[in-house]
Amino acid sequence: MNPLVRAVLASSLFVSSVSFAQGAEINMQVDVDDQDMPGARIHVKASGPDGEEGATVKVRGGGARMDVRVTGGMTTTETHTETRTERNTEYVAPVREREVREREVRERESGPSFRDCGTGSDEGCTTRRDGQLPMDASTWSGFYQSLKSEPNEIVREEKAEKMLKRVYLTAAQFGKVLDLFPNEITRLDVAKVAVPHVVNPQHALGFSSKWRNSISGSEYTDLITE
Structure with a gap:
């Protein structure tokens, strides 16, 4: 299963459990973009018994990043996964440096x-x-x-x-x-x-x-x- 999908499901289950525990009504909207840069945004509005808004969950891709904020005394949770890309850069000698080396080679060969x-x-x-x-x-x-x-x-x-x-x-x-x-x-x-x-x-x-x-x-x- 795609790591992003797992993050979305985990976030959904987390928010649902919080809402259930607080006896809240929950409205959830999930947008997933899994093309060049996978990402997801989950906006949750949960209303408790006193009408107070509850949790907001955001999952952003590229390597999953999840921010969870829950009202009602719950602890704020942040999860970050970073992806690093390494690049191999080939050094290209300046034209002048190449010309000097080529001349030295010609001199060694011809005297x-x-x-x-x-x-x-x-x-x-x-x-x-x-x-x-x-x-x-x-x-x-x-x-x-x-x-x-x-x-x-x-x-x-x-x-x-x-x-x-x-x-x-x-x-x-x-x-x-x-x-x-x-x-x-x-x-x-x-x-x-x-x-x-x-x-x-x-x-x-x-x-x-x-x-x-x-x-x-x-x-x-x-x-x-x-």
Whole structure:
């Protein structure tokens, strides 16, 4: 049974019992609206033996609210039932905030518009490979000077190969590394380690001329074009 209907019936029974107890005559009018906002109004006029008016009962819906007032020494009774509606509000970032976040995402994906890789105007400096940027100017300077200052070519090769497995470099940086190895066999071995980390290998095709031995030069060309 609808809670509102139960409230109306309970109110009616209550008033009837009061009126009966007081020996009163009762006239009751009930209006019920049970659509979008259920509600009921009960107006009761009860006349006692001395002609005095008796009880008035009001029931209002939405969640039932009942106010009962009875004359003749009876206690006033109020019953309230409240209904709360919760709303979930989705936060919408201002347009400016969204634009800033989108720009930051684009910068992370494409890299900054200008970087210094220590090799002058280097087109590969803002190019990524495997999601990684090439060495910046500070990293490149330390790496290059460390190799250049090593007098033993075998030790220099070991240093280069260890570093080149962890960092990425531009074609310009790669060319300078190759020039540090006069021995063509050693130079080719270094190239084999470095080529997978050159961010713009298409710009290093011409480095095949660094090998006087045509077989080594051809092997380098195959390596850089894979």
